[in-house]
Amino acid sequence: MFPAPPAPAFPADQAVTSEGALRYEDCVQDGRMIPIAMPPSMSGLWRTVLAKHPGQRNALAAGVIPILTRMTIQSFDQPIRIDRPIETRGGFLLAHDKEGDDVKRLFMNVWTEVHGIAGRIGPRQVDGALSPAGTLFAEHTFTKLFAPPDQRKVTALEFDGYPRIPETHYPAPSPRTAADVPAGGTWLDDLSIDPVDIVFSLDQTDANQHVNSLVYIRTFLDAAQRRLAASGRPLKLRSKAVDIAYRKPCFAGERVHIELRQFSLGECLGAAGVISGDDDKPRCYVRVLFAP
DSSP: OOOOOOOOOOOGGGEEEEEEOOOGGGBOTTSOBOGGGSGGGGHHHIIIIITTOHHHHHHHHTTOEEEEEEEEEEEOSOOBOTTSOEEEEEEEEEEEEEETTEEEEEEEEEEEEEEEEBOOSSSSOOOOOEEEEEEEEEEEEEEOTTSOGGGOBOOSOOSTTSOSSOSOBOOOOOGGGGGSOOTTOEEOSOOEEOSOOEEOOGGGBOTTSSBOHHHHHHHHHHHHHHHHHHTTOOOOOEEEEEEEEEOSOOOTTOEEEEEEEEEEETTEEEEEEEEEETTOOEEEEEEEEEEO
């Protein structure tokens, strides 16, 4: 799959186990969860832990916000019941990326693991054991979002509740790595532009005043499936893993295009590339993996 840091042992006040529900679109017809269904699993951690954590409350009061900058998601082959509750185990850890005494960035990294009741809807509806269905790693970079551009970088947390410089070192990979062929993979074609331009409307935005983070994944998956179809490759596939690095937000009315290329990884097929605006500046780098 795509590399991501393993989940650590979380401090008691930085983790939670919560219950949730699935939508029909979160699982394919045989009950296996799709990666794009995983990001909402962070909501339990945000609502029950981060919203009350003194460090996070003081960070917001100081105008310091952890912005989602990368997600690495994997779904498993275990079918689960969409008509039964799911259990999410999630936690967060603060980290730094520095060389010597030079702090480059500070992070709030989040991990979640979704468990569901094994089984699927059918003539014989038998509940199985609570089983893992997928995992998520989400990198958040601390920034002063509403400060002038030259004052947005955060290299110390100057408020109570969080350590000034977190102890954990996180060597953040370059965003461009989310468009690389994964280790062991082989490119199948050249990078080229998808023929469909995308124009974002208000329907693709959210309360953060820009295009929702999941919209980029959906648009890239559509482009990857078009490329698979055009190349005559099998189409009875499901997305199994996603790795996306966010560089710059899009807004309602903006037009973007996608450049991508296909790769193979064992028995899986995938696609990797970039979503760019009319100015050709990358909005995000993305790679996805498909399997039967």
